Every structure is written in C-alpha cells, then in structure tokens.
Amino acid sequence: MILLLATLYVLASIDAAASGYAAAAGRSALIRKGPHYRRAMLRGFFAGQVTAAVSLTLILTIVRLSPDPSALRSDIARVALRMLQVYLPFATILAGAFALRTLPSVDIRSLTSTLVFGPLAGIRPLVGVGGLLWGVWAAPRVEIVVGGAVLLALWLSLERALGYFYRAGEVV
Amino acid sequence: MNDLEISDEILAFDPETLARIPVRKSDVLAKFAAASNRRAVRIVQGMADRDDVLDPDAVDRRLVRVHCEMQRVSEEFQHGQRVAEILRPVLEALRRTGVPRPMRLVDVGCGTGYVLRWLAAQGDLGDDVELIGADYHPALVGEAMRLARLEDLNASFRVVNAFRLDPPATLYLSTCVIHHFRGASLDQFFRCHESPETKAFVHIDFQPSPIAPFGSWLFHAVRMRDPLAKHDGVVSAIRAHPGSELLRASREGASGFVRAMYGTRMGFLPIPRAFHSLIGLRPEYRDAFLQAIGPRRSRLGAWE
Numbered sequence: 001m002i003l004l005l006a007t008l009y010v011l012a013s014i015d016a017a018a019s020g021y022a023a024a025a026g027r028s029a030l031i032r033k034g035p036h037y038r039r040a041m042l043r044g045f046f047a048g049q050v051t052a053a054v055s056l057t058l059i060l061t062i063v064r065l066s067p068d069p070s071a072l073r074s075d076i077a078r079v080a081l082r083m084l085q086v087y088l089p090f091a092t093i094l095a096g097a098f099a100l101r102t103l104p105s106v107d108i109r110s111l112t113s114t115l116v117f118g119p120l121a122g123i124r125p126l127v128g129v130g131g132l133l134w135g136v137w138a139a140p141r142v143e144i145v146v147g148g149a150v151l152l153a154l155w156l157s158l159e160r161a162l163g164y165f166y167r168a169g170e171v172v
Numbered sequence: 173m174n175d176l177e178i179s180d181e182i183l184a185f186d187p188e189t190l191a192r193i194p195v196r197k198s199d200v201l202a203k204f205a206a207a208s209n210r211r212a213v214r215i216v217q218g219m220a221d222r223d224d225v226l227d228p229d230a231v232d233r234r235l236v237r238v239h240c241e242m243q244r245v246s247e248e249f250q251h252g253q254r255v256a257e258i259l260r261p262v263l264e265a266l267r268r269t270g271v272p273r274p275m276r277l278v279d280v281g282c283g284t285g286y287v288l289r290w291l292a293a294q295g296d297l298g299d300d301v302e303l304i305g306a307d308y309h310p311a312l313v314g315e316a317m318r319l320a321r322l323e324d325l326n327a328s329f330r331v332v333n334a335f336r337l338d339p340p341a342t343l344y345l346s347t348c349v350i351h352h353f354r355g356a357s358l359d360q361f362f363r364c365h366e367s368p369e370t371k372a373f374v375h376i377d378f379q380p381s382p383i384a385p386f387g388s389w390l391f392h393a394v395r396m397r398d399p400l401a402k403h404d405g406v407v408s409a410i411r412a413h414p415g416s417e418l419l420r421a422s423r424e425g426a427s428g429f430v431r432a433m434y435g436t437r438m439g440f441l442p443i444p445r446a447f448h449s450l451i452g453l454r455p456e457y458r459d460a461f462l463q464a465i466g467p468r469r470s471r472l473g474a475w476e
Contacts, residue, residue, distance in 0.1 A: 026241040
C-alpha cells in the first residue's frame, strides 16, 4: 500500500507543480518567462505538499477510526491501484508529449499543443473523477467514497486556488 | 453570422488623426444583438460605461489583459519561430541584392509586440535590421514598450499608421491581423504596400479549415480566462481569409509584387496547418529568396 500511495503522491506532486504553471500561464507577456514559471511551479509544488499532508492525515484518521483498520487498508490499496490504472496512462501520454516537444520542430510542438496538451488539460477534471470512480468501484465503502471525493475536490481546486496569488487583472 | 470580434467593436480611432473616437455601448450591443450573438452581448453588457460611452480606461486595461492571455496562442504555436523561418531567407535575399540598410521591418498592428520582442530577444536577424512595431492603440503600444524595456530588447513601438512611416518599411509583417481587414479594406491594405521602398511583405494568419473552428474553440476554452479572449479567439479563426482570397487581394492591391502562400500543409500530408503565410516580394528578389530558403521551398505554393 505504501508503494501505491507513494506513486499517487509523486503523480499528485507533479500535477500540483503543473497546476502552478497553469495558474501562471497567460499572466506574463514577457518573452523570457523562465523565472515566472519556475516560481509558479515551485508554488504549486509546495501547495501540493500541504494538500498531500492533509490527504495523508485524512486517510490515516479514517483508517484509525475504522472498526476494521486492516480490511480498510486493504480496500484503500485496491482503490489506489485502480486509480493508478487511469492516472498513469494519462501521465504517460503527457510525458510522451513533453518528450516530443523537445524536438526542434515548429509543427511537432504546435501539434502537441493542439492534439495533446489542450484536450488533455480540458479533460483533466474528468480523468480525476473517472480515476476515483474506477477506484471506488472495487471497494464502494462510504468512508472511501466520501474521503476520496473530498481529496479529489482538494486536488482539483488547487489551480484555482493558486490563481488567487495573482491579483485580478494583473499583468506581469 | 457571428463574425464580429468584440475588440474591433469596442475601440475606434480616426484613421487620419489616430484620435480615439468614443464608442457607444448601446451601438455595440445593437450590433451583436442583430447578429444574434448573445454571448458577445453578455460580455459587452458587463463592460463599464459613462453615460452609455464605453469607459476608455477600462477598455484599455481589459484589452492589455486579453492580449497578454492571447499571447499564449503565439507562444504555443511558435509564431516567433514561424516568422523567423520566413524572414531569414527574405532578409538574406534583400541583402544579396543590395537593398539599402538599415532594413526596416515594420509589424503592422503589432499589439503588445510579441513577435518583434521575440525576434529582438533572439537577436539573430542582423544588426542591419530595424524592428518597428506600429499600432493605433496607445495602451497596447505602451505595454509593448514597457515589456521591451523590462527585457532590454532592441525593438521600438509607435502609435502610428504603419503605412505612413517615413521612411517607409523595407518589409511589412503581420501576425493574426489580416483577418481584421474585410472586403474592400483588404484590397486597400495591400495597396498600401506599393511604396517603392517596400521590397517584401509577410503576413501570417489563421488558416481556415473544417477543423479550425473546433480546434480554436478547444484551445481558447481550455487556456483563456477572459470571456472576451475566448470569444474573439474563436471568431478570429472562423473568419480568417482563405489563401485564395489573400492571393487575390494582394494581386489586385499590390500588383508590383510576386506572391505565394507558405506552409499550408504538414509536409506531404493533407493536414492543414493552423496558420498559413502570405509572402510577397518584388520580382527581382524572388530567385535570391528561393536560393536562401533552401529545402523549405517545398512549403511554398505556386508563385503568381
């Protein structure tokens, strides 16, 4: 279970950093935006660590309060495994697109934007929900469904929350 | 038909004096209502006004923010690289044939000047090329100047009619601007290129295709925050001119040039690129250009 949760944690941390990037995108019209995006991604990463700590605390509390902690732990492991079955392929496609983007071709870079990053960014919340549903289908316990929904809502609201670091209408 | 951009309607300048003309909110609303564009009506309704005249400061702030968001289109579609890929051989051809220096590269309707600032940041077009951005909108030009100063970029931006610069441009450039010229004003746009000092032009814009509206909607829906940016981004792609229309208008307006479309398809595949470019050259520079562009000449359409 630790390995499964650790893998989810790594994916969630990357997603948090990407949320930082997304929250910062379109807010600076400079040409050299490296520092702008580095700051934003670090901010996202740290916000992700806080969210991860909250998530872990919630999971441990639910397990501790459970009348049968061992059975619940095993159910959580099954849920986590199935969530990874959805999230890992999604992350792999994105990683592949990033790899393609390193090629010095205007066409390939534009294509990754239009065919991969755009559509996948659009369906990211659906993938989040889909992964959770696919996961809890294996162990539909109330505490897992409610806990999972709360955690997913936390993670999906990260980008919007990070957007509040930028004042309304601010252009860097 | 929803082919009006909000940013075109909420802003007006006298073409002679470039003075700002007050825009009545009710007139803009009536225009969009007549076009049954309820989304645009909602967006305009939310804009600040004073006695039915749109607040110019609020409009300026909004448009600077929208241009900042829309710069993502230029960044993700690599407009800097696209332009440089064409400009380098054009400039090389002009150098080889002894065009007077410095060569003035004028970006028509530069907005916040992304492409010129990108070219200046790369700094590889040569010291004999002067980068000048021209736009009617003082707020956008001011923002372009501020951004160029922040990054110490060697490009200048002016509130001016690009075609009335003295001396005139050696080369005119535009990115995602030409679709704003409709009907007779498109022909007039090209007529303005005919100054003898002007040797070439490069105009890049969205390429219309069956998938362009959906692709543009998806791109803007996911990436833009401001509803105005979402609206105008999609309309731009919908109302972009086909290559045949650009060729026709430039043939009739700028008959002293030879012209060809560039980069309309992905290699040999029948997949249309999101953007296409119209290249115009004085006939005496065409051979030098074809030499300078090398293997990329396969991306050129037929010259006419």
